[in-house]
Structures are given as C-alpha cells and as structure tokens.
Amino acid sequence: MAPEFPSTPLTATDVLRGTCRWLLRAGVSPLAEVPLAGGRRADILGVDSAGRLTLVEIKISLSDLRGDRKWPDYLDHCDRFFWAVPAGLPLDDLHTPAFRPDETGLIIADRFDAESVRDAPWRALNAARRKAITLNLARRAAQRWIGLIDPESGLIGLD
Template sequence: MISNMPHIPGTAGQKLARGVGRLLRMMDHAILTEFTPIRGLRVDVISLAPGGDIWIVECKSSRTDFSCDRKWHGYLEWCDRYFWAVDSAFPQELLPVEHGLILADAHGAEILRMPPETRLAGARRSRITRSFARAAAIRLQAGLDPQAFSGAVF
C-alpha cells in the first residue's frame, strides 16, 4: 500500500521538484521526476499534459548548480516546452529568457514566464510518451511490490 503521509525531500533541488510537481498536477499533468529520455540525460521533472504535450522542468537551487550544468541543452529536443524552476533567492537574470520560468518551493509553484511551444516530431513524441508510460508503470509496481524490484534500475 502506498502511504498518504506527506514527504518533504531533503535536497534543495528535490524540494523544487516537489513544488513543481504539485503545480503541474493542479494543471492535470502526469509527472515523473528524475526521468531519463535517453542514455546520458536525466531531467528533474517531465510532465505529460492532458493533450499529450511534453514539458521538461529543470530545477536549479543555486548559481553554482546552474553554472555546472552542461547537459540541459540536450533536454530541449525532448519536449514541447522547457522551463527552469528556481526559488525566490535564485538570481533569475542568469537564466536564458527564451525558456519558461517557474518560481517554486517544497509546497508549491507558479509559472512566471511561459515559454514558446516547440512541437516535437511525431516519432519523437511517440518514443518519449512510451518511455514515460513504461517508467511510470514500473515505478508504480515497484512501490506496490518493492521486493520484486530489489536491485533494479528504472
């Protein structure tokens, strides 16, 4: 049985992802955290909107966190909309203005800037949607039967 106890994650990035997840669920999106669209890339938050749109949100907890990230450019080709999520203390002027901006904390979030839509090609959308569904199903089953998944990577 999955617990209904509230869980506040430990790291700053996990707290941002939790708040972003709450916002996106209120918008009727399905959400996964720490999702790998292809080998070598792991996005903080990916969501599937009711109409099938794919959003990726990269959570940045500090100037250093942003400056050290060399992979985020690779995420752009895997979504229809790309966002940065930061807390109120983050220096927002560091972030590229052509992407979306979400202000978040562990309890919620709000969209400050909606990015332009860049539609995925049909084959890529199909691939990422299938990968999303598979990861979600495996994670659900692992939560229901952890012993069956001991040592598994997903």
C-alpha cells in the same frame, strides 16, 4: 522587490515537490528523474491530456545553474521547457541569451507550491520522438508504481 531566501535553504526535493504541484494544477502529470536517450536525465518530465511533453530542469544555486552546459540537449525531448528555481535565487542569468528566455519558461518554487513567472512556448516535437519518449515515460511510471505496491518484484524488466 526580489523574494528573500527562506530561513532554511530549499533543497532540490523541495523545489521538485512545489513544481510538481504546479504542474498537476496545470494539467501535466509529472514524473521525476526520467532517463532520456543520449544518457541525460530529466529532473521532471510530464505529459498533458493532449500528449504534449513538458520538461523541467531544477537548479537550486547559481553555481549549479551556471555550470550546466548540457541543458540545451533537453530541448529535443519536450514540447516545452521550464527552469524551476527556489524562491530567492537571483534570476538575472535566466534572462540572458545563454539561457534562451524566448525558448524557456521559468518557475519559482518552494516546498509547498510554485508559480510560473515566465511561460514556456510550445514547440511541436517530432511525432516519432514524442511517441518514443511518451512510451518510455509511461513504462517508467508503471514500473515505479509496481515497485511501490510490490517491492519484491525486483522491477523485472526495468531498462
């Protein structure tokens, strides 16, 4: 039986929160809204202790999912890719060839937690690209942290 939508619709922030909790338990340190080369922005990008990159694209509605034509670009920025959707969202589309179920994982999330219902396969990213993305991720995380403890820093040097 498919899960039902909660009485209060879930937002992207709710799905983000639950998904990040799942990633942390899976040994991945996540960061939200990470700019990527080529002008794209990852909803969540995380790194594990082996330096492997996991990218998660959040979709909270069928129209959002069906209208996204840019998502394949994300595959060049990670070692594995997941879709994260709210509990109750119909999943049929995500099992079709257009959404590459053999190359993508699937996470069902709410505001408190998440569960992987389809694991994402690992595909080794080019070493030079991994280094550039990882350095960007680390710098972005450090700049956000300093902005939290010293909001007056003006995030000097943020690119």
